[in-house]
Amino acid sequence: MQLSGRCYCGALAYEIDGEVEAQFQCHCRECSYITGGNANIVMVFGENDFRYTKGAPAIFARPDLENPVKRHFCATCGTGIGSRSPSRPNSMIVKVGTLDDPSVFHATAAIFTCDKQAYQHIPDGVPAFDKRPPKKA
Ligand SMILES: [Zn+2]
Ligand SMILES: [Zn+2]
Numbered sequence: 273m274q275l276s277g278r279c280y281c282g283a284l285a286y287e288i289d290g291e292v293e294a295q296f297q298c299h300c301r302e303c304s305y306i307t308g309g310n311a312n313i314v315m316v317f318g319e320n321d322f323r324y325t326k327g328a329p330a331i332f333a334r335p336d337l338e339n340p341v342k343r344h345f346c347a348t349c350g351t352g353i354g355s356r357s358p359s360r361p362n363s364m365i366v367k368v369g370t371l372d373d374p375s376v377f378h379a380t381a382a383i384f385t386c387d388k389q390a391y392q393h394i395p396d397g398v399p400a401f402d403k404r405p406p407k408k409a
Pocket of ligand 1: 280284350
């Protein structure tokens with residue numbers, strides 16, 4: 273799968289060339305902060321299948337957490353591009369809204385519905401998990 277994307281102002285651009293590892297929507301409390309209130313809609317790719325083609329992201333990680341997620345964003349316009357998570361150490365988690373063609377996304381799971389708000393939507397037929405789905409053997 274070949275994809276491209278950018279931040280809102282265009283200072284950052286990226287390309288993806290590789291298979292999607294996972295695609296899901298996350299309803300956790302942390303994601304609500306990052307998105308502004310809705311679920312976080314993401315696709316996961318191998319870290320080596322993702323590269324910035326323009327600009328370099330600002331990176332934020334909470335200093336008060338032992339093993340924080342590293343959040344990539346545009347220092348000019350503030351758009352979050354995605355994150356690197358200790359739970360998926362070899363992957364880049366990409367925010368679907370920054371893709372040039374966001375229609376490629378199809379949710380395969382809704383996770384952390386323990387924090388889901390009533391106004392956050394889960395499409396019919398998408399399996400929902402209180403936290404994460406059980407690990408595949
Ligand atoms: Zn920008
Ligand atoms: Zn989340």
